[in-house]
Each structure stands twice: as structure tokens, then as C-alpha cells.
Amino acid sequence: MTPIFRAVRPEEQEACLTLWARVFSPNEDFFERYFRDTHWQPHYTRVCEVDGTLVAAVQLVRRPVRLANGHTVWMAGIANVATLPEYRGHGLASQLLRDLHAVMDSEDFTFGLLFTGIHEFYARLGWERLPLPLYEAVPKPAELGNWRFRVADETELPYLQRWYADFYADHPLSVARDDTYWRVWTRWHDPAWRNKFYIAEDDTGTPRGYLALETHYETDTQGNRTVSALGLAEVGCAPRDTAALQMMLRFASHSAHSAGASLQVYLPEADVAPFVPEVFTALKWLGQGGAMVRICSWQRVREALEQTGIPYAHPEAFGQAGALALLFGIRLPEGVQLPPELQEHFQLRRSCYSPVDSF
Numbered sequence: 001m002t003p004i005f006r007a008v009r010p011e012e013q014e015a016c017l018t019l020w021a022r023v024f025s026p027n028e029d030f031f032e033r034y035f036r037d038t039h040w041q042p043h044y045t046r047v048c049e050v051d052g053t054l055v056a057a058v059q060l061v062r063r064p065v066r067l068a069n070g071h072t073v074w075m076a077g078i079a080n081v082a083t084l085p086e087y088r089g090h091g092l093a094s095q096l097l098r099d100l101h102a103v104m105d106s107e108d109f110t111f112g113l114l115f116t117g118i119h120e121f122y123a124r125l126g127w128e129r130l131p132l133p134l135y136e137a138v139p140k141p142a143e144l145g146n147w148r149f150r151v152a153d154e155t156e157l158p159y160l161q162r163w164y165a166d167f168y169a170d171h172p173l174s175v176a177r178d179d180t181y182w183r184v185w186t187r188w189h190d191p192a193w194r195n196k197f198y199i200a201e202d203d204t205g206t207p208r209g210y211l212a213l214e215t216h217y218e219t220d221t222q223g224n225r226t227v228s229a230l231g232l233a234e235v236g237c238a239p240r241d242t243a244a245l246q247m248m249l250r251f252a253s254h255s256a257h258s259a260g261a262s263l264q265v266y267l268p269e270a271d272v273a274p275f276v277p278e279v280f281t282a283l284k285w286l287g288q289g290g291a292m293v294r295i296c297s298w299q300r301v302r303e304a305l306e307q308t309g310i311p312y313a314h315p316e317a318f319g320q321a322g323a324l325a326l327l328f329g330i331r332l333p334e335g336v337q338l339p340p341e342l343q344e345h346f347q348l349r350r351s352c353y354s355p356v357d358s359f
Contacts, residue, residue, distance in 0.1 A: 001050055001087075005095055008045040008057070015054050016045060023082035031080065034059055034359075036184045043103055046096045048083075056083040056092040060100050061359045062109075064176045068308045068329060068349055070169065072176050076104045076296065078114035079359040097125055101294070109296040110304060111324055115358065116290050127294045130321035130333060131287025132173070133352045135272065137232075137263040138281035139256035146203035149251050151195050152210060157188055160197065160210050163236030167209075170239075171268070172328045172351040186356060196233070200248050208244035209237030212356050213252055216261075230256040231264045234354040235271075245271070249279045268350040287331070288353070295320045301327060310345045 008016055013035050017028040024030075034040065039062035048056035059080040064072040078100065083093050104112055116122055119129055152160065161182055168174040175181075187193035200209045212233040217225050232252045237244040249272065256263035264286070265272055276283050295301060301315050301323055308327065315323035322336035329349025332338070338346055 001090070003055075003090070003092060003095075004049040005092075005099055006047065006049070007043040008047045008054075010042060012047070012054060016047060016057050019054050019057055019084065020080050020082050022084065024080075033184050033187060034061070034080070037061060038178075038180050038184070039063075046099045046103075048087075048092045048096060050087065055087040056096060058082070058093065058096045058100055059359075060103065063357065065173050065353075066168070066171065066176055067304055067327070068170075068172045071304075071307060073110040073300065073304055074108050076100075076109040076112040077359040078112060094121075094125060097122075101126070104294075104296045107296075108300075110300040111296055111320075112294040113353075114292050115288070116292060119290075119292065122292050127292040128319060128321040128333075129289075130291055130293045130324060130330065131289055132291045132330065133266065133268050134286045134288045135265040135267075135269065136284045136286050137253065137256075137265050137272075137276075138283075139253040139261075139263045140279075140281050141257050142250035142254040142279065144247065144250060144254065147247050147251075148201040148205075149198045149248075150201070152197040152199050154189060154191075154194065156199060156207070157182060159199070159207055160236060163209055163238070164234070166239055167236045168234075170350055172349050173330070173353050174351075175354070175357045177357075198251070200237075200244055200251070202244070202247075208241060209235060209248055211235045211248045211252060212354070213255065214355060227259040227261045229262045229264055230259065231266065231355060233266050233356050234352075235267065242274075246275050246279065249275050253279050266352055266355055268348075268352050270348075270350050285331075291353075293321055293324050295323065298323075310342070312342060 017031050020031045021028040044060040046058050047054050061077040061079060063075045063077055065075045066072055081093050182188060196212050196214050198211050199207050202208050214231040214233050215227055216229040218228040220226050235248050298316055304327055305312055318336050321333045325332045326346060328351045329347055330351050
């Protein structure tokens with residue numbers, strides 16, 4: 001076996017989709033958006049060819065994420081790390097990831113992010129764990145009054161775009177989405193994908209905001225498919241419309257309670273805490289335990305820290321995860337201690353990463 005590692009060729013997209021569909025449960029249609037992404041370039045999809053057949057592939061997605069000052073930095077998201085079963089155990093995926101590292105480090109990316117359940121594999125390649133904001137709420141029944149919640153209509157995308165841009169303007173790590181991103185990545189025109197977005201209308205019928213509510217299923221001992229959890233992926237409304245935010249949180253809590261499911265909240269504590277215990281019985285930090293990060297350019301990290309008012313010449317001292325926690329205002333990883341001169345600058349911010357942007 002003589003593997004060849006290279007960028008995918010445009011005519012090989014279908015073969016790559018077939019590979020991903022064979023390794024993962026979704027069908028080929030699920031992965032098409034990776035090639036429709038406006039930032040996609042052939043060298044962002046790395047493949048391994050053996051005897052004329054694609055046997056392994058990995059994907060990089062380019063995302064602009066916000067800093068606390070409203071500026072953005074480029075993040076490299078790693079996705080679709082896949083090797084056909086009969087070719088595993090030969091280090092093919094590891095080599096493809098090293099190739100992607102070279103791409104990440106040669107371009108204008110500041111850091112990389114991935115989500116995984118096999119942390120040891122990626123740690124050997126230089127990635128570090130950084131739990132991102134995630135809370136588990138104990139839901140309760142809620143009075144919704146005359147507010148109405150319904151699945152968003154296809155024509156209402158401009159509402160959601162405006163609410164999202166306004167609400168997340170001060171949320172570091174959130175993705176700065178343009179119109180094409182909304183339409184391609186959320187697959188807005190497909191009702192089966194759009195049905196997780198709910199419009200909140202007040203008692204006058206006026207749209208006041210939206211929430212994205214994802215449903216997670218499990219199979220019970222009798223083989224029945226049941227709802228195990230609801231995920232409040234994101235909300236959007238005018239920044240000071242606390243009434244709309246409260247009612248959307250109520251709706252999420254009430255929906256989870258009615259389904260007998262737990263509720264996972266991907267919002268920062270600052271957004272949710274004012275409504276506990278009126279909306280939730282309790283709120284507990286979980287952290288997105290599958291998140292891992294890798295610095296692509298320490299110089300860009302230093303520049304971003306300076307832009308956000310945390311000038312520090314040696315962020316490497318805190319490790320990759322610690323430096324990014326400092327930059328975005330996320331809880332510091334276990335074991336990371338800041339020197340006194342930095343403690344006064346560090347603050348928890350409204351940082352979060354929405355599952356809608358997951359890759």
C-alpha cells in the first residue's frame with residue numbers, strides 16, 4: 001500500500017461525499033454544504049488515495065469569529081476526519097491532519113477548533129482541551145401567556161439575520177455570519193433543517209426574536225425512539241429586549257419539561273442567570289467537553305490580546321487552551337494560573353459557540 005496525500009480534485013467531490021457517508025451515519029446530502037461554503041478551497045479538503053481510490057479524508061472550514069472589541073479573527077474548524085474501516089491503523093488520518101496543520105499555519109488563521117470524543121488521538125497531534133460554555137438546566141413548566149412560538153417561515157430569514165447580528169455583537173467566539181453563510185450552512189431553504197428555528201411573537205402578533213432548539217433522541221430498552229434532551233443552541237432578539245429573551249427561555253424550558261427531557265443551554269451564564277430560578281429550577285456548568293483547540297499563530301494571538309486590552313508578550317506561558325481562554329473570556333482550563341498583572345485584565349465575557357455553527 002502506497003498512500004498519496006494531497007488536496008482533493010474538483011471532480012472528486014462526489015467520491016469524497018461517498019467516503020464520508022460510508023464512515024458516518026448521515027447520507028451524502030448532509031455533507032454537500034462543505035463544498036458549497038463560499039470560503040471552501042480544494043486544499044481545505046485533504047484526501048488519501050490508495051491504488052486510485054480515496055480511502056481517507058479530512059475537512060477544514062474557515063470561520064470569522066468575534067473578539068470582545070467586535071473585530072474578528074479567522075478560525076480553522078476541523079471536520080469529517082474519516083478513514084474507511086479496512087484502511088485504519090496505518091496513520092492515514094494523522095498524516096492528513098498534519099497536512100492540514102501546515103495549511104492552517106501558512107494562512108491567516110489564528111487558531112483551530114474541533115469537537116471529538118477521542119481526545120488522546122488529537123492531543124498526540126498537539127491539540128488541547130478547552131471546554132466551551134454549556135450549561136445543563138433543570139426545566140420547569142412555564143406560563144407563556146399569549147405569546148406564540150412557531151417554526152420560522154422561509155421568507156423570514158432577514159429577521160433572524162438582524163436579530164442574530166444584534167444579539168451576538170458582544171458575544172466573543174460567535175461566528176460573524178453573512179447572508180450566504182446563513183443560506184448554505186443552515187440549509188435555510190430546506191424545511192427539514194429550518195424546523196429548529198422558532199419565531200417568538202408577542203401578544204400583539206409582533207415578531208420579537210427567535211430561538212434555535214435542537215432535539216436529541218435515544219432508543220429505550222423496548223426499541224422506541226424517545227427525546228433525551230433539548231439543546232437551546234442560540235437565541236436572537238434586540239439586545240435590550242429582556243422580555244423577549246425571558247419568554248424564549250421560558251418556551252425552551254417548558255418544551256423540555258413537557259418532553260420529559262433535560263435542557264442543554266449553549267448561552268453564556270450572563271445571558272441566562274438573571275432568569276434563574278424564574279425560568280429554570282437550576283443551572284449547572286457542563287462545558288462542551290469535546291472541544292479542542294490549537295494555536296496557528298502566536299503572533300496573531302498576541303495582536304488580538306492587545307486589541308482587546310490585554311497586552312501580554314508571552315501568552316505561550318499559559319498553553320494553547322489557556323491563551324485562548326484569556327483572549328475570549330472563557331473559563332480558564334484546570335491548572336492554569338494567571339500572574340497578578342493579568343488577573344486584573346481577565347474577565348468572563350459573553351462568549352459562546354452555537355451548535356448551529358458546528359462542523
